[in-house]
Amino acid sequence: MIFVILRTVIERFLVLVAASILIFVLLNLLPGDPATVMLGLDAQPESIAALHRQLGLDSSLTTRYLRWIGGLCTGHAGSSYIYDVPVWQLIRERFQSTLPLIAFATGLSLAIGLPVGAMAATNRGSILDLTVMSTLQTLKSIPDFWLAMMMTLLFSLTLHWFPASGFPGWKNGIPNGLRALFLPAVALAIPQAAITARFMRSSLIDTLSQDYIRTARAQGYGKTAVLWRVAMPNAFIPILTLIGIQIPVLVTGAIIVESVFNIPGCGQLLLEAVNQRDIPIVQNLVMLIVAGVLLMNLILTAIVGWLDPRLAETGA
């Protein structure tokens, strides 16, 4: 068991190293020089050379890579080229909107998806099932950014229930922050909720057809008791795996939705940084996202394995 855990951890670590090399090489292949971006149209060659020296861009690729990784290991991620502010400070500021947004959206999608999926599964084949599943299928097919626009048109610009865009930060009170994140979270959550519901439905149907359910029923447990005590917890396990798979998708969705709602989050920061060749921000932010996703997957796999040892074998 310890060997398995160790192997998994080492493997994930190697994936992380591969990610760091990949992102570093990709970023350095991009056309466009950070110094020209910063100095603009009338920059003199000497000024550009001076800036190269200041930013450490005059040393070799290997040196720069090792310097970056060395810094990461000792906790110094360096400073943004453009803002000249420590990278962690910028990322921390931006995570204040992105993390709550993703958490809010995940919560919403589970809160909607699980009950709806369970309802559809227990009423399998009924008109209710048919209606719910068709609605979900339709919702899943809406581009999230378009859904965001349409919701803004209705709820912000016509009904004035929610702000149309922007994020005031948490300093102006938590309710204001939540109000600003509500529409983006819904836009992000609805397609996810549809996926969750479908998954929950098939998982529950699958579970309900298992032998042990029939055994439990045969032993005289009531339909509701079996559903809640036995079937639901078992059906929920694959949902955990689904969450793991959906996290990178949510991150991508968050980037797009942040752009529609003009929320100063990590997605905006990432796209801006790519556009301005602010290499320290891009490479560290990407590493953070990849590490976060791998860690979440590891934790979820561990939970699934703990809940159901059979699945752990195939999951790893």
Next chain:
Amino acid sequence: MKRAVFLLVAAGLSLASQARAESPVPARDTLSIGVSIEPPGLDPSRSPSESIGTITYNNIYEGLTRLDRSGNVAPLLARAWTLSDDGRLYHFTLQENVHFHDGTPLTCDAVRFSLLRAKAADSTNPDRSVFTNITDVSCPDDGHADVRLRDAHGSFLYELAWNDASIFSPGSSGNNIHHPVGTGPFLFQEWQRGDHVLLARNPNYWGKPPVLKSVTFRFMPDPLAASNALLAGELDAYPSFPEREILGRFADAPELRVIRGSFPFKAILALNNGRRPFNDVRVRQAIAYAIDRKALLQAVSDGDGTVLQSHMAPNDPDYAPLPDRYPYNPERARELLKSAGVQPGTQVRLSFPPIGYARDTSELIAAYLEQVGIIVTLQPLEWPAWLSRVFGQGAFDMTVIAHTEPHDIGIYDRDTIYFHYHNPAFHDLFQRYEASSAPATRHALSVSMQSQLAQDEPNVFLYSVPRDTVMNRHIRGLWTDQQIAACPLADVYWAP
């Protein structure tokens, strides 16, 4: 009878006005201003970004001279100056009792420090080439500064008014990018990245104290979001509103005014004069004939603006309203192309930066050129790629870009200019213009230069659009014409 009523009404009015005078509504003393781009830092000596000037110019930083709202040079930190007969030695008399926000007094040392720092070998000043003409700055005493130039240069005082020629405090200049320190009427308070920069009134300002107590610059890149914020009263003003197509939303808002200001905005289709087929003047003229520039203006700005005939915006004092040499005429374009030996089906590439007017204009131009047999491949570039490939290396066929610097016709005389235009006749005109100081001669030479460009058509001159400021109707004193990227707030106040 009628007269009595009139008197009564008058009496009532005067009573009412008295009542108002006795209990005045406290005037608002804060302002929240929307800007479309967040600056990369607040140090103009490190980056040319216009967003820095909007926040800091004459609010935080001040230079020896300044530009007033009509674009004229006026004294600021230099109270007065004299110029030696050979035009190479400026003797400046500094204002007295000026202190930087960090408490240090303004002396000649700060002037020498700032100017020499800008010209130093490791300087990252975006206009370093201006400062390399300075050979020396000497300090006869704290209150005077002598600036010596290598070559006489008529525009020197104008260039000293630019934001990157501001005078910085030697002690704190290294940290200006995060915490700007100048001598201006406003103090930097805070910068919440991604959201706003807050400035507060400088209680120790050397000049006339500003009316406003605090000013917030909020970053609102999305025009739709900005329009919502203005309509909801969350923003008081938005100079240089980024999207003309939604200005109509403000028409019904009683508290808002839209002011149409001027702007040295010159959208051009730049052609690589160093490459075939654009090295042939007939081809360049043919392209000009092939494009319906009035329709372009209609599409980007609903027709509000000016179709350009040369590289000069209508708000420039030297602007000459030249006749339209290249009215839309695809037939003439085809003839010219044929005579220049350009086969129908010739492929060219049109690169454009990621900005609305450039994208729309490029797409339309591609469609017009296809009509005369030129097949255009559109190539969207991000700013870094555009800057390095098009502007830096001059490696492109065509590009759509707006030049927004005032008085920049001199770029057509630069050896290194990206569109590779060289004409001895133009060079001669420009040299005579630079050397002369009589306003009438200068104007006449400028008109000749404009007309020379219209004839050579190194680039297709497209259009100039006005600059729109959306603001609360009670605001007074805001700059609505753009001379340089700036939003000076010292004289801004709320009228009742």
Next chain:
Amino acid sequence: MSRFHHSYSLITGIVLLAFCLLPATLTEMLHGGHAPAIDIAHRYAGPSLDHLLGTDPFGRDLANYVFTGAFNSVMLALMAVALSTVGGSLLGLLAATRNATGSLIMRVADLGLAFPPILIAALLVTALGASATGEILAIALFGIPGQIRITRQAAQSVLILDFIAAARMSGQRTPSIIMRHVLPNIAPILIVHGSTSVALALLSEAGLSYLGLGAPPPRPDLGRALASYQIHIFDHPFLVAVPGVIIMLLVLGFNLLGDGLRDLLERPLTRAKVAQ
């Protein structure tokens, strides 16, 4: 009841796709994929006999533009999915049959799944320049890790069946076993996954183009159109509604098609699994 439900999915899916793709193909054939003509004098025209859906900010016929855009999107999505299906399936089969290589492939797939797909697209488009090819590559790259996982899982579930062991005993080699036994058995899963992948690819395509990472103009594109029409949400909401609805119908069509196919094709396999 369930059977009805699924054949209903299939039929609805086909009807929706036909509704969008027939006019799209017709437009494509009539205009050869060219963007409709620009006519600045008639910008923002309302629906009429000349322009069934009105005109856009350049005075182009909206119906023509939107349907050409739909055709382009579907073509692009199909190509991306073809790439990711072939690539992902090959790697997945390799992963299922070779232990060491398999584990390496799975770790690469992990990396692919952990990388935010949009970032890959942004970097790719920045490096290669905005083009349909770059977009196809980016979307195919998103799809490959999932395709690897699904193929490997399906192949493994077939490989443990008794008749495979029998085939091995009779001296058949791995490539031949894969060709004769594994592929025919997992083909339904791949087809169904392919159909839903097209739906997903269409969504990705719209998102990338919306962010400006898609193919450049003048090639009509729904995501790009939405990005530039967005500011007209007040004065011309119709402009924003139409492209969005078309994308939604296409995605829904492919999703329903996938559902229907799953029911039609996967049943024998499920039965085989149950039997096993």
